[in-house]
Amino acid sequence: MNKRELVEAITDRMGDRKTATEAVNSVIDAIQKAVASGDKVSITGFGAFEMVHKPARTARNPSTGAEINVPESWGPKFRPGSDFKELVNEGGRTTGKKK
Incomplete structure (x- = not known):
């Protein structure tokens, strides 16, 4: 499963594709920034x-x-x-x- 397929998998739960894409991008971004700054997630x-x-x-x-x-x-x-x-x-x- 790639990122696009992950967005598709959660689109039904989120309501629409745009919201699902923003949710996936936000989670990934938050994890990357936290780990890069030395925090454990x-x-x-x-x-x-x-x-x-x-x-x-x-x-x-x-x-x-x-x-x-x-x-x-x-x-x-x-x-x-x-x-x-x-x-x-x-x-x-x-x-x-x-x-």
């Missing part, structure tokens, strides 16, 4: 978004084998909640899709 039953520190490290170029220095960085992280994990686990059994 927890949605009970769904999961938590947070910023994580990735320290500097040495890695290898897979094609040449040469060592390269990877600078430290910050990145977003999502940890699914227990309800979400349970739903996904049950869905995998009922659809027959491999993980």
Whole structure:
């Protein structure tokens, strides 16, 4: 499911497509801004978004084998909640899709 399909999925609940689009965009924007400023966003039953520190490290170029220095960085992280994990686990059994 992409963003457009997500908007379509909630259009009936929101009343119209414009309202659904604004709702999806607002939620995504609020989560991104909060995490980028260092806040943790927890949605009970769904999961938590947070910023994580990735320290500097040495890695290898897979094609040449040469060592390269990877600078430290910050990145977003999502940890699914227990309800979400349970739903996904049950869905995998009922659809027959491999993980």
